[in-house]
Amino acid sequence: DSGVTQTPKHLITATGQRVTLRCSPRSGDLSVYWYQQSLDQGLQFLIQYYNGEERAKGNILERFSAQQFPDLHSELNLSSLELGDSALYFCASSVGFKETQYFGPGTRLLVL
Amino acid sequence: EDQVTQSPEALRLQEGESSSLNCSYTVSGLRGLFWYRQDPGKGPEFLFTLYSAGEEKEKERLKATLTKKESFLHITAPKPEDSATYLCAVQAMVIETSGSRLTFGEGTQLTVNP
Numbered sequence: 001d002s003g004v005t006q007t008p009k010h011l012i013t014a015t016g017q018r019v020t021l022r023c024s025p026r027s028g029d030l031s032v033y034w035y036q037q038s039l040d041q042g043l044q045f046l047i048q049y050y051n052g053e054e055r056a057k058g059n060i061l062e063r064f065s066a067q068q069f070p071d072l073h074s075e076l077n078l079s080s081l082e083l084g085d086s087a088l089y090f091c092a093s094s095v096g097f098k099e100t101q102y103f104g105p106g107t108r109l110l111v112l
Numbered sequence: 113e114d115q116v117t118q119s120p121e122a123l124r125l126q127e128g129e130s131s132s133l134n135c136s137y138t139v140s141g142l143r144g145l146f147w148y149r150q151d152p153g154k155g156p157e158f159l160f161t162l163y164s165a166g167e168e169k170e171k172e173r174l175k176a177t178l179t180k181k182e183s184f185l186h187i188t189a190p191k192p193e194d195s196a197t198y199l200c201a202v203q204a205m206v207i208e209t210s211g212s213r214l215t216f217g218e219g220t221q222l223t224v225n226p
Contacts, residue, residue, distance in 0.1 A: 002155065002157070002158075004155075033213075033214075035214075042216055042217070042218045042219065043156070043199065043201075043214075043216040044216075045213045045214055045215065045216075048211050048212065048213065050210075050211065054209075054211075055206065055209045055210060055211030055212075056206040056209060056211030056212060056213045058213060088153075090155055090156070097210055097211055097212055098143060098144075098203065098205065098212045100144075100146065100158055100161050101146075101158075101214060102158055103148075103155035103156045103157070103158075104155050105154060105155045106153075106154070106155050108153070
């Protein structure tokens with residue numbers, strides 16, 4: 001158990017819908033990262049927040065957005081969902097903005 | 113653009129048969145190289161961080177090494193419970209915002225047969 005929690009574990013929704021994934025970092029960690037893992041693309045970095053501020057961005061689609069709240073939990077919002085958005089979404093956290101990242105158990109999203 | 117290539121894609125070993133996994137990388141300003149283990153449907157589990165060429169780290173049957181262009185994960189006398197996908201990632205800094213990002217390889221799927 002890494003100490004990073006993610007909810008929900010599974011999510012099934014339809015195309016065009018919007019969902020919110022939630023992540024609570026390890027106690028004391030200030031950075032939160034979001035990754036997408038699909039069968040054909042491996043683990044892809046989406047975005048990093050450090051103490052509420054966006055610090056790094058990967059190939060995150062405009063339909064996706066994230067934020068980190070004052071209590072340091074983070075949410076990833078996915079809108080106008082497409083079939084291709086079906087994937088495992090992982091959250092990771094680290095103490096600062098460059099230390100080892102510890103991953104949560106993931107949210108499996110299925111878009112039908 | 114940062115790139116990480118892992119080989120082989122899949123590796124099947126007999127219990128006790130030692131071997132090595134390779135991770136070659138190109139990154140501007142390497143901040144660190146990370147090894148993770150991932151079981152099916154689970155989140156990656158941290159194994160090692162290497163920061164400079166020549167550095168080595170060990171944990172049980174695993175040993176990670178780093179050169180300027182590649183890293184190796186050596187598995188000595190593996191057991192069936194070592195079966196998993198092993199992921200390599202490089203960390204690069206985003207200087208303008210003091211951020212960081214990991215770029216992952218596709219992984220090596222290891223199967224250890226009893």
